[in-house]
Amino acid sequence: MKEFLENKKRLNEKIKSVFIHECKPVIDRELLQSLPHLKVIANSGVGVDHLDLKLIASFGIKVTNTPHAVSDSTADIGMALMLASARRLVEGCQISVSPQTEHFAADWLGDEVTGATLGIIGMGSIGYKVAKRAKAFEMKILYHNRNQRKEEEEKAVGACYCEKMEDLLQQSDFVMLVVNLTPQTFRFIGKRELELMKPSATLINISRGAVVDQDALVEALQNGTIKAAALDVTYPEPLPRDHSLLKLKNIIITPHIGTATVQATRKMTEEAVANILAVLNGLTIPSEVIPIRCFREHTYALAYLL
Numbered sequence: 001m002k003e004f005l006e007n008k009k010r011l012n013e014k015i016k017s018v019f020i021h022e023c024k025p026v027i028d029r030e031l032l033q034s035l036p037h038l039k040v041i042a043n044s045g046v047g048v049d050h051l052d053l054k055l056i057a058s059f060g061i062k063v064t065n066t067p068h069a070v071s072d073s074t075a076d077i078g079m080a081l082m083l084a085s086a087r088r089l090v091e092g093c094q095i096s097v098s099p100q101t102e103h104f105a106a107d108w109l110g111d112e113v114t115g116a117t118l119g120i121i122g123m124g125s126i127g128y129k130v131a132k133r134a135k136a137f138e139m140k141i142l143y144h145n146r147n148q149r150k151e152e153e154e155k156a157v158g159a160c161y162c163e164k165m166e167d168l169l170q171q172s173d174f175v176m177l178v179v180n181l182t183p184q185t186f187r188f189i190g191k192r193e194l195e196l197m198k199p200s201a202t203l204i205n206i207s208r209g210a211v212v213d214q215d216a217l218v219e220a221l222q223n224g225t226i227k228a229a230a231l232d233v234t235y236p237e238p239l240p241r242d243h244s245l246l247k248l249k250n251i252i253i254t255p256h257i258g259t260a261t262v263q264a265t266r267k268m269t270e271e272a273v274a275n276i277l278a279v280l281n282g283l284t285i286p287s288e289v290i291p292i293r294c295f296r297e298h299t300y301a302l303a304y305l306l
């Protein structure tokens, strides 16, 4: 145990120095070579686009994530962004605190989500939680899933499957992105896709910033191709202060807070610990991430095991 703690301290020192120098710990070949006893990288969160899974696997190191812990809080952020955008909550808040409040126009109107069509792109566990919430708001739900049709989930929430994403884009009042970032979903929503959307539609992104072509989004928001956007994720994060997206009025941007709740943080830690213990004890790993083609940016947590 003493040795374990000493090694952990040494690892923490190493990781800390990477944080200090680069503001994010890059898990590269050099770092992995310097950690010959590393057994598992336990990611706190579901997205692993920041990890080079093949490289890590080539060192015999396991990668795990926490898909169950994040689904409620991330689905809540999706709903919060949709409602805030539809009801112009941020603008309303600004009007309330501005000295010009008395000039508040009586025709200042938002939209109701009740009865509107929500198109969910990516019906994984977060997408499904979004659909359950949208059902309670009496929305019409469409979904597109690249891998497989989810018939059970479809029935449970009364969702309609769109085999072609184009159909979903053309019919939805709100389009919510809930896909993983992979080479296949990189810039998944570009000029063409935005042009397929209704001019009255809103794009909501709770997945990863790079899923959207941000230049095309700026253009679409400036020229009225779509009505508004609500993003919890951008590329990069945070956006440079002079970025065009930050100058637009018809956008809400939050700083990637999908999992930033007390409850999700506790659940992520519990899930990560369960994963680590399973690797240590040679048991079935609750949430192992199998290497596929992936993106790599940074990582959140490392577990150093003897």
Ligand SMILES: O=C(O)[C@H](O)CO
Pocket (backbone or CB within 6 Å): 044, 045, 046, 047, 048, 070, 258, 259
């Ligand atoms: O991937 C996740 O779970 C969240 O976006 C936190 O990074």
